[in-house]
Amino acid sequence: MPAIQLPAPIRERLLLEIYRQANELDWEFLSNSERTDHYRKWIEDPKVGGILRSFGEEKDARVWIKDVPMKEYARAQEGIGNYVRYAVRRFRGAEEIVQAAFGTGWSMKPDSISEKPNHCYARGDDATRYVCWGRAGTFRDLIWAALNEAIDAPERPAVVITIRDGETVASPDRRRQIQVAAHCGVDLTHLHRTMIPNPNYAGSVNNGS
The missing domain is CATH 3.40.1350 (Trna Endonuclease; Chain: A, domain 1)
Structure with a gap:
């Protein structure tokens, strides 16, 4: 489990922001290097990493982004799992x-x-x-x-x-x-x-x- 633990309202806001950006980026089509670059951008983004660093170290913030929202992103687009409600777009199911x-x-x-x-x-x-x-x-x-x-x-x-x-x-x-x-x-x-x-x-x- 990621070391960072967030209050529910902040967690919700972060999930919505990260999934919004992932949708705009068409995340599924990014190369591994492009994804790595964007993880760094998320850490530098005041609306993402800036908030996460208020609750833990930078390395923990990166782990949280990878292991919480982005680990579930493809499943959410399929309409599967607990993160479906955060996906801007999805398949029909x-x-x-x-x-x-x-x-x-x-x-x-x-x-x-x-x-x-x-x-x-x-x-x-x-x-x-x-x-x-x-x-x-x-x-x-x-x-x-x-x-x-x-x-x-x-x-x-x-x-x-x-x-x-x-x-x-x-x-x-x-x-x-x-x-x-x-x-x-x-x-x-x-x-x-x-x-x-x-x-x-x-x-x-x-x-x-």
């Missing part, structure tokens, strides 16, 4: 994944979302099926998760490769993914997703809008 994988007659089984990788169970046609999803770079993890599920599940599992605005999957990579999934007995879908304004955004309340 697991229902979009389920319907892309299985069709409009299917819906997510309540309380079935989990992670590593992101996955859930879907219900439809008197059956329950497993689906996991992630970006193309995680395909190996996704196919392995689906294979492990297939061993015990009566229904064929599915993998959804998610592609967001600004991303592409090269045709040779897409073909190979399709071939691997077919060989493994796993359904595969490539889904282009667009982010939407977060309907649960806490900043709307704080801004009085």
